[in-house]
Amino acid sequence: MQRHLGQEKGHALVLVALLLTFVLLPMVALAVDGGHLYAERRRMQNAADAGALAGAHVLCFGSGDSGAATSAAVNYAVNRNGAQVADVQVENSATSRTVRVTASIEANTYFAGIFGMTTVPVAARSAAACGVTPQVCGVMPLAFHWDAWKKIDCGQTFYVWDDSVGADLCEKCECDDILSSAATVGPAHRGWLMLPAPPPPYTDPYKCGGNCGASLKCWVEHGYTGPLSVGDCVPGEPGVVEAARKAAETRIGDRMYIVIWEGTCAESNVGTCPGTPYRIKELGFVEIDDVLTITLEPREGYEKDEDKCPKNAKVIRATKICTEAPASECGYTPGDVGQINAVSLIPFD
Numbered sequence: 001m002q003r004h005l006g007q008e009k010g011h012a013l014v015l016v017a018l019l020l021t022f023v024l025l026p027m028v029a030l031a032v033d034g035g036h037l038y039a040e041r042r043r044m045q046n047a048a049d050a051g052a053l054a055g056a057h058v059l060c061f062g063s064g065d066s067g068a069a070t071s072a073a074v075n076y077a078v079n080r081n082g083a084q085v086a087d088v089q090v091e092n093s094a095t096s097r098t099v100r101v102t103a104s105i106e107a108n109t110y111f112a113g114i115f116g117m118t119t120v121p122v123a124a125r126s127a128a129a130c131g132v133t134p135q136v137c138g139v140m141p142l143a144f145h146w147d148a149w150k151k152i153d154c155g156q157t158f159y160v161w162d163d164s165v166g167a168d169l170c171e172k173c174e175c176d177d178i179l180s181s182a183a184t185v186g187p188a189h190r191g192w193l194m195l196p197a198p199p200p201p202y203t204d205p206y207k208c209g210g211n212c213g214a215s216l217k218c219w220v221e222h223g224y225t226g227p228l229s230v231g232d233c234v235p236g237e238p239g240v241v242e243a244a245r246k247a248a249e250t251r252i253g254d255r256m257y258i259v260i261w262e263g264t265c266a267e268s269n270v271g272t273c274p275g276t277p278y279r280i281k282e283l284g285f286v287e288i289d290d291v292l293t294i295t296l297e298p299r300e301g302y303e304k305d306e307d308k309c310p311k312n313a314k315v316i317r318a319t320k321i322c323t324e325a326p327a328s329e330c331g332y333t334p335g336d337v338g339q340i341n342a343v344s345l346i347p348f349d
């Protein structure tokens with residue numbers, strides 16, 4: 001009897017050993033290595049997201065060069081977020097600026113190495129696009145001509161003049177260093193928009209109304225709460241509007257959308273106010289720095305042309321912003337191309 005019991009104990013030890021080898025150890029390996037691989041997959045997703053966003057940022061706000069976008073994507077995915085390989089595809093066309101990144105790594109295993117699996121490939125992919133807001137609310141009713149707007153660099157200070165100034169302003173007049181380095185926008189390239197009351201379902205919380213110009217001061221102070229879209233034709237008028245210029249003093253330090261127009265329309269599709277309908281080409285973004293009164297003295301040799309130097313000119317000083325503008329409640333469409341850029345992750349397809 002005791003001989004049989006001893007044999008059974010031996011069999012039990014064998015069964016326990018087999019259980020540890022073929023059941024428990026693989027379960028431990030799966031739990032430990034599975035958790036590790038999941039963490040590595042999440043790390044690769046972060047690397048792919050960072051790379052795609054960095055590449056798209058170059059297309060939006062940097063050089064716009066595909067090679068530079070690729071380099072930025074690889075740098076952020078590999079050097080900054082731990083991927084071993086980053087496969088980058090850049091689409092940089094007139095209709096789409098998109099960066100797609102696949103980040104991968106050969107992840108080491110722990111227990112699975114016992115079974116011959118020392119590494120496991122882990123990859124994740126992501127895509128980001130440079131997009132624009134084709135329709136916005138909160139626009140300041142100020143329109144710049146495209147020819148003037150495109151000459152202003154990102155981050156450059158510019159002056160919006162009530163008085164007309166020529167390109168030779170600082171050649172004939174004593175300009176300080178700041179003024180001489182800034183772009184200027186005169187009435188011929190600028191107009192004030194005559195906006196109607198916002199259409200339903202948009203509200204008029206400030207009671208600005210429409211009234212074809214009577215509300216201009218109110219909309220400058222608060223921003224137009226109705227929607228304006230690329231392609232709209234909006235009535236406006238060039239020249240000096242003192243009430244609007246003074247209202248701009250309340251917006252010093254604020255960032256806001258403005259209208260960039262090119263060409264006129266036969267008729268307006270935004271309200272029925274009289275005036276020249278401006279066709280919206282795109283939507284700009286600026287920061288109002290100051291509202292000034294400037295007098296410039298003529299330079300030596302130009303005293304006879306002193307009337308061409310501004311005296312007590314009313315000037316709005318602003319800065320062109322090309323970094324991300326806030327998404328408008330009126331809508332946001334990634335993938336389009338325009339001036340108001342924003343980088344966003346999009347589905348990888």
